[in-house]
Amino acid sequence: MRFFPLLVATLIVLAALGGVASSGDAPFDHPANWGGTGLLEIPNARVIPYGHGRAGVAQVHPYRYYYGVLSPFPGIEIGGRVTEIIGVGVPETWKNYGYYKDRAVDLKVQILPEGKYRPAIALGVMDPFGTRLYGAQYVVLSKQIFPFDFTLGVGSGRLGRKPLDEGDSGFELFHSPGVWKDARLFGGVEFAPSEKFSLILEYSPILYHRHTQDPAQPKYFRSEVPSPINFGLRLKPFRFLDVTLSYQRGEVFGINGSVDLEIGKPLYPVVAQPYEEPEERAFLPIEERVAMALLDMGFSDVGVLKEGDWLYVEFQNDTYLYAPRAMGMVLWTLQGLLPEGVGEVELLYKVEGVPLFAVTFSKEDLIDFYNGRLTLDEFYSLCRFDFDPIEPPRRTKPRGLKRFTYRYKPAFYTFLNDPSGFFKYRAGAEVWGRYRLGRGTALAAGVGVFPINNISSVIRPLSIPVRSDIVDYIDNKFLLEYLMLEHTRRFSGQLFGYVGAGYLEVQYAGVNIQGAKSLFDGRLLVGFDTSLVVKRAPDEILGLKEKTHYTLLAKARWHTPVEGLSVDLKAGRFLAGDSGLRIQLNKDFKGVIISVWYSFTDTSVFDDPYNRNYHDKGIMVSIPLQMFLGRDSRDRALYALSPWTRDVAHDTYHRDVFDFMDEGSKLMLDKKRNDVRVWEDWKEGGWE
Template sequence: MEKICKPYSFKSRAFLFILIFLIFSTNSKAFEHFLHSPNNYGVTGLMSIPTARVMKKHTFRIGVSNDTPYNHYYFTISPMKGLELNALVTQINGLKAFDISGYGSYKDKSIDIKYQLFKEGKYTPAVAIGLIDPYGQVKRYSSQYIALSKKIYPFDFTVGLGNGRLGKEPLPVGGSKFNLQMFEHPRTWLRQSNSFWGFQFSPSKKWALMLEYDPIEYTHDTSDPAQSFYFERKPPKSHYNIGLRLNLTSLVEVDLTYQRGDTYGFNISMPFVIGRPMIPIVDHIVTYEDEKKYYNNFEKRLAAALYKSGFRNIKIRMVNDNLWLEAENDTYFYTPKAIKVIGEILSTIKNKPIKKVHIILAQNQIPILEFDTTKRNIDDYINGKLKTWQFLYLSKLRTDIYKGINTPMLYPHRFTFELKPSLETFLNDPSGFFRYRIGFTAGVKYRPWKGGTFFTEASYYPINNIGTINQPLSIPVRSDLPFYLEHKFALDNLLYNQIFKFPENVYTRLTAGILEIEYSGLDTEIAKPFFHGKLLLGVSGSLVKKRSINNPFEFSHQPYDKNYYHTEFLRMRYYIPFVRNAFVDVKYGRFLAGDKGFMIRVSKVIKGVTLSAWYSFTNTNIFTDPYNIGYHNFGIAASIPFRLFKGRDMRTVYNYSL
């Protein structure tokens, strides 16, 4: 009997029509939008698996995700092309961490690293390697993986291999050594790895669909506290996860997921561009002609325009047809911008025979640099006849000056007052994982003479829950810090600072008084730049005494404190030639506790925001407690200009370290 093929049903034809419409209506811009989205843990990926995609250069995101029993809180950043760094806190809901109140559920901190080895080509996939939780005293979710991703519009396919958390068995949990099995024992890594795969379908800029195979063995991963607490009694029903990715606004993305065959989850992330002002910055520049009705004298008129445009301690002198101008930049975050503003003011001078212009920028009356050019070049640059590189080529910049202009100062600026908000955090104490204090800091500077500054700063934190149940360690140079931070009021500084600049670009600094929240004493440094500022070498040292916890004007009398602490360092700063605006600081010598060794700090400046990470190697055998023996001091920091939030230029920055 002949088999009669039934025609497609209406539902089938409608589904096929919609699918074809979605595929052929997809455009590359819509498709590209979701390629840089985060997975559950913050790194670029789908849900549980990473992809070979990375964030766009000089962007960062913050986010929170949930897939029972986990909550994930992450901060991810791309400081340079192809590199992605992720700071993650994983919370296991319902699993008590300590037998004390306050800390709540179990939490784990980790750092993840991903680097894209190869960009995607016309016929070749993108390739990336990643390290999950590679370092720390406890590495519960450690893994190393390789991922490959290829776009076939409107799909983005990913396959990969990973060990540890993503593999067949967990990696060792304890010890402070890096987990780098992928590089040290590649055959073992390959044997212990699982494969993973997934794809993303992005027909619209507003939404995308995800499907992945999750290789994690939740019921066998004994390094994960959730294994015995949760998955032994509720094993996952599936290795397949599906999700819907929604772009709600340019600043908010939401993933709605169904994972492990029995768990609903979500992921909320907010992407940002590093250094982009939240409020457009507007400059208030007063020209030379604007002051014509107030002053007839050339020097006073020009000085008034400079003062009202943000400069202080101004000196002006005409020598024949040469204009010498010295000023302190009190407003503009970038030095080149300060020079450009001065140029804009000078370009409005029309009836003065000026041929050459010498601009000296100083700090506290110490000349920092001299910029030499001509009045004609300034006019052509401001009027658009010269490009920036042409203007700089025709000009000359010097930093080896140490004497300023010998002429009376106009608009002297001796006192400076600064008020700024302050946020300090203290993480992972047994009494509570997230401790913080929020308030403001007020500082006053008085500059009585060249290079000299009296400085005092006090802080008030009306919101403060910092505290600890830990006791200071064997040599408590910093382990008693929480006892200082728990006070609402703090006298942070009360000191005198003197800087000298000698011939050959030699700088010296001497500081005496209350240096910081824990120590008072003396601190000194001498340094000199080499190779046009690419290398800076110096020596430094300090002799300090621990301050009292309860009285800001007394010294500590705790039995565990030494009479004095001292440091001696050889220091170096080197600007990395192949990475723009990046430098490495290295110091070798004796640290406060008496341990000797190195500290390396790597920094990258991105549109005024300075990102740093440091790591130390010292002889910790001088300690008697188990926590410091074998310990390496490491951390991350950011210096953020307030100009990004104020709508006007300013030099104030906010420093945060973790």
């Protein structure tokens, strides 16, 4: 135990006198066994870089960890993990499930970053809401004297003398000082003489033999482990890859491999290419030249009209993820085409034929902006925006109208943690098609074909099965995902409406109606959302059941001042008849949107113990496919993790009119205005 006095004395001296610290937490911001940033078994005060995500697998017998970690805000990391206990089984009724598995969510906040004379300090809570088999709470500090990083902390629960109580709130360190009477000290040091590797030495406070709630304890930890000292070698063969080899507890070797990626960074750069006009078009009227150019650049429903020195252009964005990038492509194209006779230009931006906004500027200002004589902010200040264009202001003859459009993508979905098997899945392809009947009106259909599908469940539907019978639908190899008529309408005063009728989703058919208004330049959206639906028959493509359900919800979306963070609220009656509130937080990382949600509803309508007093919760990731394609695309891939076997706080799955409104709001154009300069990457790449 001489290790601790020496470490404590060292850190006290460092905190008082300071030392030379390298910038940030690197290179000591790598994963511990369970995925959170730390050494081996203990955390340090470092956090994963903001906007990064980490995924990995580790094994230190008898534990195997599967984890994911991300930093949604500077100084904060959130992790999710599954702990598998090798050799420890589950009840016989859970055959094919494999070994025992525990799920948990962890949170760490770096309350004080490292300074020249002070250490970094962090607070952490492990598994505050789950089973708390491996729950812990800790305060830890770390200090660099490069290439050394020293860590000292104190922890309770898993890191203390006894486990935390399952019934507590999960955040006892903030309101129950008594939890620290069973706390223990921990510490360690990491030595990084090279960017490619580092050496780790730590003292682990975990008393494995005393944690009797751990399913591994009766089989593996009946007596004290041989040593609390752990050793590790961390390898960094590539910037994104981390491999840690270790010898822990004086008896077992371990390995931990993880990948760290910047969220939203494309695998292949999406570099815009300029429009090159064929020579034979140079003698055509300017209306035809502009229309043909925009059609070549991926736009549709293009109308162009020249009146005197005024050029009016309307177009629909079918290709670019966000409106500012689409506008940038139009500006880039126009600056090389506009003849001497044009003085003013007006652009009208449309989606599905519905006008979202218009912008007017002079040809001279556009040329100065492109050539660098005007900054982006200066050009924006000279533009005149209209964010309430009800009808196209000019009569044109649009060309390139795409009546029928379709998209397809490979599809892979998981079904996790069922007693009949922890990991189940379906793989195949999905195809969606739309036939445009008029402005904002279309017939839409989507099908899924899953030739590889092993999804099944031994869990039966609950008392009001609005979602807990989902397996009866998704175990099919062919799915009619939706078939409906939908209409989106814009009214004056920033009012929008949406109606969808037909087979709305895999489980429900009926009608969905939404109305919404934009306030404060799009920072706040308010509205209502109601559905009247009938359950579909799972084994008949177009079959319906008799029982009806309805929702009646007020909703709002607030785009907070925090970069990329928005909050969605739904309040009212949900599908099963439970009333209450659902809160969803959305964080945008360069186009990748990560959402988490939690519900508070009156669950007394349910007769079963699984839905009673339950709070629906989950996480969803929306990924732009252009990250993998190396070209512009509006398509996204969605992946969500949520308990399908519960029925609390559920709505039908349908289009959200808020997403439609966001695309053309002043707030969104201001936030992503840098995307207008699409030609910058092309110029910097030396292709000009």
